[in-house]
Amino acid sequence: MREFGYERAVDVSGALALLDADPDARFLGGGTNLVDLMKTGVERPGRLVDVRELPLDRVEPTGAGGLRIGATVTNSDLAAHPEVRRRYPALTQAVLAGASGQLRNMATVGGNLLQRTRCGYFADVSGPCNKRVPGSGCPAIEGEHHNHAVLGASGHCVATHPSDMGVALTAFGAVVEYETADGAGRVPLGEFYLPVGDTPHLETALPAGALITGVTLPAAPVAANSRYRKVRERASYAFAIGSIAAALDVRDGVVHEVRLAFGAVASRPWRAQVAERALTGGPADAGAFAAAADAELAAARPLPHNGYKVTLMRNLVVAVLSELAEEATR
């Protein structure tokens, strides 16, 4: 592998300066994805700027009733935080559904959002991939794609975003905060990941040289009754083939508020806003849940071998919302 320099930043301005000083530098969080990609040659940074020791490791309440999660909070600490467990249980469940205990101890919130797809073609530098080498082609479309995207993909890339955490954050309307040498910025997670289009190598709206400093979760009382369900090809330690973060507030049998986001079906965590709108103000029963799922999934464009994901997501919507509705009325 390529030899690389390593430096550890102690404050945000220092981190930004170190990155700015070397066009070949990359930020290093927990390293659970970047280091793997360096070993396989997908990523070849000349310098790593380790940001894991930055003072961004706290989960704090916001004045507005939400939570602010620092970028270097580990996945383990995030999942275990009492306020996360109480106010956003699906977030804890999502984080715990990912990776392994060891990896969650290392992985950071900021790094999680910036992890790359686990598409096998992306990982194999001996072949083409539009995300890795723009314009080289996408072998997945005619090749192996049983775990690729059915929503929001393009003829240039059908890779999925692998994060579980991001699915719950998306459902709860999280906002990503970052710093650049020119100042701070914010972008809603729903707009953080760029549409695939013909530029699958451009993944986020983060400005060049920016450092994610945290994620803010707005107040969302509905999130207290929430759930994350992940379906994968073994019981643990695998990326999803379909997952769902759902929150439901039912009053007198009517959906007062609902949040839905899908994982492993698109290039980004997929907020199911069509379904949310279809459900809001309507009955909280299996028929309505199924109809809402169908409305959302009408946009699905499955490939020959991943059409099952449409059925899977529909079933998950019905199953998880039914559970939440039942528990809410109990």
Next chain:
Amino acid sequence: MTALTTGARASAVGTAHTRVEGRDKVTGAARYAGEIPFDGLAHGWLVLSTITRGRVLSVDADPVLGMTGVLTVLHHGNAPRVDIDYTGVLGMPPDPTIAVFQHDRVPHAGWPVALVVAETSEQAREAAESLVVRYEEEAHDVTFPGERPDASTGPGPGGPGATEKGDLEAELAASAFVLDAEYSTPEEHHNSMEPHAVTALWDGGRLEVVDSNQGTVWVADELAKLFSLDPASVRVRSEHVGGGFGSKGVRAHQVAAVMAATSLSRPVRVVMTRRQMFSLAGYRSPTTQRVRLGADAEGRLRALEHRCLSRTSTVYEFIESGAGPARVMYDAPAHHTENQVVELDVPSPTFMRAPGEAPGSFALESAIDELAEQCGIDPIELRLRNEPEVGPVSGLPFSTRNLPACFREGARRFGWADRDPRPGVRREGRWLLGTGTAAASFFAGAAPSTAAVTAEADGTFTVRINAADIGTGARTALTLVAADAFEVPTDRVRVRIGDSDFGPAMIAGGSMGTRSWAWAVTAAAGELRERLSLGDGIPPEGITVRSDTTEAVGALAQKERHSFGAQFAEVAVDVATGEVRVRRMLGVFAAGRIVNPLTARGQFRGGMIWGISMALHEEAVRDRNTGALYGADLAGYHVATNADVPLVEADWVDDPDPDDPVGIKGIGEIGIVGAAAAVANAVWHATGVRHRALPIRPDRVLTAGTRA
């Protein structure tokens, strides 16, 4: 004086014993082949082809030779020639894949085309990944299965290509019940935790090879032949091995390391990456299998046909003999079995734990379950009604065949008697529940081995035998066997293994290692005890006796010799998501005398867990367009995790082999046999849907739905 203890003592064989090297392993004191230090060590990194068929036009070594630390680049234009016109110790010609850098042909994706050697592993890797190799690419064919008129019939390990008796069509026509089904299993990889690793060096005119393998004589013999060396001038050691499963014989990395050590005159280490192992370590071929069964009204078989198609490379024929188990398990007036193979532009497959039996038992034991469903007979009862008196094909008597005892004991412990045979009727929340069973068998053999045993002057004993402990606990098992043979406590026995200088012995393979080695140790110990009984005292250098079991093993009468077992599984299936979870498994085996119950249980359970993996997870996917593997790593290639393995129990019935000095049969492979079928049969019982293609992935379950 005599070193022997007299008086009553408990047998060490049959008593649970922790691994004698266990402390070294868990503290890191045990060194594996890739981590043993050597002065002046250089590191080689293999470069594999990025095309699937064609030839190498050029290897542009010059830019790489200028990189920091790079010492040499070996390729077909400069590598020394090797000789592959020989037969190895296993009685087979070598897979030409090991003869690296001999020509410009590329017969499959991931073919070794160069070795870059540098001062450090990182430098070698960077240079190897920078090396530009130009190819002329040709159209390839990796399509399997499909119509294969070019398939040929041939022998696999331990059996002929085809067997045939009786009129199949007539018996099928006369049968009250007929089953005709096709089953398939995917390409599967060994994936031992420890990657293949070797260090080669010349020391005083001898080639020293420190390796991770399943038999040092196997590797030493072939390296000597490849490089035309005097066999006595090659020494291979392999002290600790982190798993082999059939993949750790002679492979490209050892040959490349010897070439580099020779050309550089310094030690050279080559370690495969996980991704390289998917191309270079061998694998189990995918299979498509057709089973036709005909039975009378009472479920007695009148016709049995099992045909298995596997694939091999264009450079070497290895046949996955899935039709083999039928030759042992069930008889019928019409009985046909055939193993076929097709050559494709893929790497050479090889032995993988329970070759033939693992995929073959999935098809056969699923088919028996389907027949039981048709007949309305309990699947255990159906099997008991079809217990053969003698070998169905050979007509030879069985040495022992305690399969019914396995089923009876297993059924009792599993609670089989309470089972409702109807499928798809048990629900617990979102889960449908079901149970399934399957039979297992594996060949029980012994191979000639030599051993040396020494009575030391301090009253201890040293055993030297070229055994391989690939994680099985073989070293410990032999310690127990030797302790009994000498009638001393185990702490007075020292067993040294994994050194080709100890002389020829069976490899760790074919479920024959421990039995073959124990035989040689027992024979030598017996003779040593006779010597000691003369009472002449022990000189400072000790008294050493050697044994060679060639004659004794060769004198074994012709019989059907097998271990047997009964597998049971309970699964939960969520048909809304396609998830399948094994809730519990039980395996009861008749597999000879059990030497060390602790490690034996681990070995059985390990096989059963691998069976869960085979049933639900393992699948290497080859891209048809590129011919290369998709997701060739342990994130893409799933094996069962702890969460997939809730409660797996293994036990055994009394079944000592009457023709073995210790009573051993061999337990290395039978644990996986039938395990996948038991899980698949349980999935049918849960959902009412037969899954005849492995693995039973969520998307397949979701798409298949329920019968209801």
